[in-house]
Amino acid sequence: MDQIALDIPKLMFLAFAGIAVVAAFNLILQRNPIYSALSLIVTLCVMAALFLMLSAPFIAVIQIVVYAGAIMVLFVFVIMLLNIREEESKVDRQKYLKWAAAPMFLALLAQVFAVIRYVDAQAPPIQSPNAPGVNPADSLGTVESIANAMFTTYVLPFEATSVLILMAIVGSQLLARREKKEDIERIEEALAVEQSEQELAHRTSEKSNEEVAA
């Protein structure tokens, strides 16, 4: 029993990590944007499973609610709305990116190794939040403990983030409005031009009529 108990989490981790990596590769390699979006959704869901294995149920569920359930729905919605079928070949313009990719990849690899090598891998003691006699606020990754941390220790960064989001909302609103105003002006201009042309045409026709009459 003990042997199995030790192996199951490792096997599960390997399975989830494998799926995540395959889906992430698929995300980059697919030409069709909707397949890429779907791969990203798979990656996000598997990441949620990995969070769950690290006994962070709240983050796992939020990962699905926010990213897979809301943001990606918007992505897919836009892809469907614009009906983008295949990625147009813009390879020529982005050729220099190929040369930037290799050092970036190496830097990332170095970072991963540094994390594995130097960061203390000792996980904090994990208690099941449903176990008897455990205060949910004390066990890691529950709603209570995250809320406690968020509204006591990290209240300033939290509020700053909300201000940032508010700024983003106001900014997008401003952009949308400005475009609309310009549109209205353009339409009004076009209408005015058309009207004056019509008037001109009307006048000339009147003139010609008068001439005919004369």
Add this chain to the structure above:
Amino acid sequence: MSSIIESIDIYFLLESLIKIAIVFVIGLLSPVGMNWVERRTLALIQNRLGPNRVGPFGLLQSLADGIKFAFKEDIIPLAANRWLYTLAPIVAVIPAFMVTIVYPFGPEIDLPFIGKTKFYVTNFNVGLLYVLAMTSLGVYGIILAGWGSNSKYSLLGGLRSSAQVISYELSLSLALVGAMLQAGSLDLVKIVESQSGWGGMQWHIFMFQPLGFIIYLISAIAETNRIPFDLPEAETELVGGFHTEYSSSLKFAMLFMAEYVNMLTVSVLATVIFLGGWNGPFVKEIPLLGLLYFFIKISFFMFLYIWLRGTLPRFRYDQLMNFGWKVLLPLALVNIVISAVIGLFVY
């Protein structure tokens, strides 16, 4: 990690598997029963008979339909994206069934022969969020069905559905926040237990959440794409909406099943959060009554769905959007503020 894994014993595993099997069968059978009730009730409302030939009172009609689904030729349209067309029903049905494991049917009851049994598969710290997460994943089934069919009606249905679900999910989740504040937990079982006062009648709908309940109910109907919010499959405009290209094969059956299980989930959530779950008079004395109360409450919501379908006309699309964003969302926010103030003074 090891501490969690080691605490699993074989009896717990066996018990969970049996419970999952039972809940799965309930999930599979509920659309069948529900469909029969719906067709007979609609017929009553519309002054006709409804299916009454197959079996007594037409009870076996749904079974006959199921058999027909299984044996009909499975046609994939030539222009459709085969891969997504096949994937969509699966994507729709899996999250729908994944939610069933947190349905709290009843309290822990001392059964003869078996001993103490919890009438739910599992409960966890973030149960409510888990339900919301799974329902939000379910929309992909509809979107993919609409896009993968490669037909204008399906695409429009899929687009409408995603816009609608994004809009109404907000007010749906926000409507639950007030009750969450009062219960002080996201665990569905704990939320139910928090409503056990007043001889089992201290439900959140009475305790300061009537507004939240109404907002939730309206959003839930929109979220499950039912009349009067059934724009994704409005037959007068879009033939069948996102499932136009699904001939009556098993794929259609899966989409159908996902829709009904989602309706069940939404009803369970309404029961658990606002109507006290299994709570009711004399549940403390006779715990088995809890199961009956739970069933009655869910049946009420399921009946409400049918009732609305029989009585109300469909919204226009812009009305739907305006209603979601300009009425329900502000009301839900107001409800949160009210609940927070009440929470400050009462709890």
